[in-house]
Amino acid sequence: MKKFINRVDHFLAESLAGFAAAHADLVELNLEPVFVRRKTATPGKVALISGGGSGHEPLHSGFVGYGMLDAACPGQVFTSPTPDQMMAAAQAVDSGAGVLFIVKNYSGDLMNFEMAAEMCEAPNATVLVNDDVAVENSSYTTGRRGVAGTMIVEKLVGSMAESGANLEQCKAFGDHVVKRVASMGVAFSSGTVPAAGKPTFTIGEDEIEIGVGIHGEPGRRRARIAPADAIADELLTAIVDDLKPAADAALLVLVNGLGGTPLSELYLLFNSAHAWLRQRGFTIRRVQVGSLTTSLDMAGASLTLCSLDAEMMKRWDSAVQTPTLRWGR
Known part of the structure; x- marks a missing residue:
């Protein structure tokens, strides 16, 4: 294993410390329990909180800021954050308008966010993201997985909350967006969890995993490497068959790298x-x-389609100021 690392058990803490120092104008890091919050909050707005296992950066901490999340709760690598992290984050960022939790559909995340929601004194609601069309159930989930489409949900609902919508409106809009987002990915290689010190799965030099999960879960099938056009065809066929966008739909296309793929290849995949x-x-x-x-250093990518209506288009285009996404301000 070759990584920039000092001690394995300090990996997350040191990474978060560097992240917070690099973006001190936008975020603050709380240590006990761990969560990242906006440095400058908008009074009286619904607070958006998300989170999940580390290793998926910039999701979710990289999307904390104006127009997106108010706080993010990072767990250990590929491990759900704990309810006390979510509770502390909610208490820190709730300004009286309630809390909306945005949760990827993984068993650990769902269970712990449900516990936090039950204990949270503030009015709260949850939007569950399950955009991965590759498989219906996996080793991590009952039902479809939440993957790269989560970022789109966070951006669109974040804009609505920023504009002054109430908790009920933000929850309803989030559920609406989830129904109009679908994703599927492909892996060329496995990621390596620092604590394990070896790849999560093995794959041949001429093989790819079609429909891989963001923790390295198996997809639909193991196949021989194919041209980008053929890979795009298989992913988009599955996505369109599931999403069924109208012929005149306005589409948002997200080409997402899984950690070990050069930007030049991602643009080539978008071309396909x-x-x-x-x-x-x-x-x-x-x-x-x-x-x-x-997915740490996994080579591969995912494609996401979002069928935009007029309100969703407006929310996507609205101003955002986070460590990762910045436009319109």
């Missing part, structure tokens, strides 16, 4: 996706390309 969608008459209105929901 762009051609595939145009050939079938779909209209691409917004594009985001980059490594936004990763």
Whole structure:
């Protein structure tokens, strides 16, 4: 294992310390229990909180800031944060309008966020993200997994909360967005969890895992490496079959790197996706390309489609100021 690391058991703490120092103008790090919060809050708004196991950076801490999350709770690598982290974060960022938890559908995350929600004194609600169309159940979930589409949900609902919407409106809008987002990924290699010191799974030099999960869970099938056009075809066929966007739908396309893939390859994959969608008459209105929901150093990528209505388009375009996404201010 070759990584920038001092001691394995200090990996998360030192990474978070560096993150907070690098973005001290935007975020603050709380240590006991651990959570990241906005440095400058908007009084009277619904507070958005998300989180999950570390190793998926910049999700979620990288999306804390104006127009997105008020706080993020990072667990150990690929391990759910604990209810006390979520409770402390909620108490720190609640300004009286209630708390909305945005949760990826993984058993540990769901269980711990449910416990926090039950104990939370503030009015609260939960939006559950399950955008991965690859498999219905996995070793981590009952039902579909929450993956890169989570970032889209956080951005759109974050904008609505920033504009003054109440808790009920933010919850309803979040549920609406979830129904219009679908994703699927492919891995060329495994990520390596620092504490394990070896790849999570083994895969041949000429093999790919179609439909891989962001923790390295198995996908739909193991296949031989194929051209980017063929990979895009398989991913987008599954996504479109599930999402069933209208012929005149305005699509947001997210090409997401899983941690070990160069940006040049992600743009090449977008080129393949762009051609595939145009050939079938779909209209691409917004594009985001980059490594936004990763799996440590896994080589591979995921594609996400979001079918935008007018309100969703407005929310995507609205101002955001986070360590990772910044536009419109």
